[in-house]
Amino acid sequence: MLNLSVLLEDTVREDPDRTALVFGDLRLSYAFVDTIASQVANLLAARGIGRGDKVALACPNLPYFPFVYFGILKAGATVVPLNVLLMGREIAYHLDDSGAKALFCFEGTPELPLGERGRAGFAEAAAAEHFIVLPATPLATESELGETLWAAIDGMPGTFETVQAAPDDTAVILYTSGTTGRPKGAELSHANMVMNAMVTDEMHPRRDRDVYLAALPLFHSFGQTVVMNAGFRRRATLVLTPRFEPVEALRLMGREEVTLFAGVPTMYWAMLSAVNAGTAQPPSSLTTALSGGSALPVEVLKGFSAAFGVDILEGYGLSETSPVASFNQLGRPAKPGSIGTPVWGVEMRLVDPGWNTVGTAGEVGEIAVRGHNIMKGYHNRPEATAEVVRDGWFRTGDLARRDEDGYYFIVDRAKDMIIRGGFNVYPREIEEVLMTHPAVSLAAVVGVAHESHGEEIKAYVIRQPGAALTEDELVGWCREAMAAFKYPRIVEFRDTLPMTATGKILKRELR
Template sequence: MEQQLPPHQPTLLSDKPWLKRYPQGVPADIDPDRFGSLMALFEQSVADFADKPAYRNFGRTMSYRELDRQSRNFAAYLQQGLKLQPGERIALMMPNLLQYPVCLFGALRAGLVVVNVNPLYTPRELAHQLKDSGAGTIVILENFADTLAQAMKHSRIDHIVLTRMGDHLGLLKGTMLNLVVKHVKKMVPAYRLPAAVGYRQALAKGGEMTYRRPELNGDSLAFLQYTGGTTGLSKGAMLSHRNMLANVEQCLGVYGPMLKPGEEKVVTALPLYHVFALTVNGLLFLRLGAENLLITNPRDIPGLVKMLKGYSCTCITGVNTLFNALVNNTEFQNHDFKTLKLTIGGGMSVQRVVAEQWQDITGSKLLEGYGLTECSPLVTVCPYDLEGYNGAIGLPVCSTQVRLVDEAGERVRYSHTPGEMEVKGPQVMRGYWGEDGKDDDGFHDGWLRTGDIATMDEQGFLKIVDRKKDMILVSGFNVFPNEIEEVAMSHPGVLEAAAVGVPSQVSGENVKLVVVKKPGSLLDEKAMVAHCKQYLTAYKVPKVIEFRDELPKTNVGKILRRKLRDKAA
């Protein structure tokens, strides 16, 4: 019989303990070179699933055959009409519309490097990303054209392709939608871009032009994907075709046993310009020939729930804030989810109360995954055979090495001992744009520094303690915001919560908790503190409580603790 160690002695970890915990059908390794490029993956999928629906949006369905034709026309226009050469950068600035996959795959088929841009950027943010990436071409939704017009005072753009919401909806329906968006809802501020070419005009011209398939390989750059900027300055992660293809195969490795090619229907509420949705919804489900329901405005929860009622989805992805909003919606609670078999949460920590409510309502386990823009993005995922929420971000995905290191850079060898997580694998970026050879900030001995503090148990399950830069220091004790937020969220009157450090002359920093109450809740500061005292040691209990109507978030729903910290400072 194996000798048991006393509780105070940690267990020595092997290099890859997670391999023994992999469920049936999940491989230890994948082939990152199965496809020579994303273009090759696309070509196979549109051939294999030509007559199946690829995307649905605003009641319009686009088949894989049509996606092939439209993206080919756009690629030809970029090559012949705009004279763009492989390796040049093209910015895409639009929400989830049918135009996005057409432009995305058209750009990749032309050999260009895609720069995804958040449509909610200010002119200053847009100008920075355009200038930093060197993008000379942009495809932009008319709603955000005024932002571009202002940004162009500080950046150079040679070509502008301008699209409108209804450009793929047919003449009558498309024209009506465009008129409503512009003149009734007033969603299109006045702008002046005299050199812009209409999206439909570009497709029509491309249809009359010759398309030439470029020579690409795995090392060719596919994306400049800018980091979210939730903890600091946003940088462009250089993601090659091989990086993205590897992560698609890794996703297929861990989720594949649950999925059937040509039969899946996925809900894409996260914007495809975000790397999580880009890889999982945009590329993995393309590989599987799935039907993708594109949600243009995920913040409209009643509208989203209405669309779900008419769509028997098998998969849905999202962030904690989206799932939290859905489980608190009465109409959603009464929906029938008999076809739903896979729910993936990422982008931020999934909270226990949200995961358990989701499983109770839908019958589907909310499988948390963890990733970084720099990793294309998936690094770890909870296995599909997990019984329910366990507080972990899962096990490292196939062909991925993960280690934890201490402040001195030495590897943490014992289970449940915190350390900064570092990653190696075929999905890890080439580096940051403009910083070739300057990898001190991003890498350590060839391992990508994540900036996340984690623990690992004997099976290889990882738990994020928190972002290294978000750590609160109270009288020499480390306080991790996720722990405070988890406790706050367990109160029945709390809808959302975020914890940050605020300056203190006595203890260096105190914990501040910002709370969004549920409608009708009578929760006050005294009751919130009393609740926290039940579950937290004294130095972790928030000294400052602030109630707000909403928390600052990125466009994909990630809470911006940095903004809360900046205001407090």
């Protein structure tokens, strides 16, 4: 038997007084987190919710998140984490699609009225029976939105006999972003999630006191596994920040002596920009920097290493792979621009559209992954599962090449590839070149419809502060730097680019 909550419970047995969470001036021990999680489990059991039931959680990076997450797991139920930017009707869809019986929802703030949206979604959903408010005011027992967590767990015992789950029971349902069609729920088992946390934890050197900055949203697979679950296994201290802001993040890292930071490329770009602008200092305590979520521009990697004195280790994975599939690993040289090699117990290969293995080094194919990290399937979608899983192999939709040493290099998302006049053009390659221009800070390249070529190449660019570069000048520079079928004919300067809650650039909004 195996329950993902073992990551918390083992640490509590070994080191109950160690600080688990830091939030503002609040410092909470592992024993405290376990006590509240046990009260949540008792609450669910009292409401008739247990093994096999689904419970949704909509909450930013606050102490509530691990309290409720591990409480749901202890009760034997399945956690359905929800993106905090979802609107009411989208929350209703996720509740209905997962069959969630309860929703724990943060009350929200004027900037993020999550509680109102959650209440509206709950009212619209067919099956959900219980709505529990996670109040914005600490320990508040009343909310105009409904029953609060503190009122609900009042009098509940602080211990709980954790439900013994089978390794293949579903621990978490993570919803994919739904770029094509409606979001699908990837069912991840207790074995998937425990193994991924263990393998992730073993990849990085331990210190007497590890401190992680939890800036990645915990509702997302990257933050959940690499920061919270692997961090709890390691007995690390998690410094929670509900919203990533580069100057504040660097200040926190300095104050709390953060040793490990995991982020997406836009976070590294923002922190590097802040340091280069003189508005923040690199923290001296940082020893491990991990990147994933999308391809990291090599120029950002080089700049960060020079400014912070720490090399960023890049990895790769998806919600469907729990998420970590490959990484630049200790004991092997890291290669800039590479997502490394498959992690322990995981295989990767490159395939063509007919699932045939692509053979030669340097040839581009779609990444397929097999191992302990592959999801059980998409919740209630056998046809969608069959499209992407065959003989245990999951095809990712990401195009890559592999070098002679077995390192993988992401070329692009298959769906982001531009076909211009019959030529395949990979936006990532153009973005990398654009970012070598001294006046370019960040770039995103997309294909836009064109009458004769099918698609034309367009670059959205954020300039370096004070740069006077014009669109025509940049197009002219690109013409000299790239093949005729590759260079962007259209350039649009922006001050910001649209991003998801996890910091990925939203290319579908730029097309």
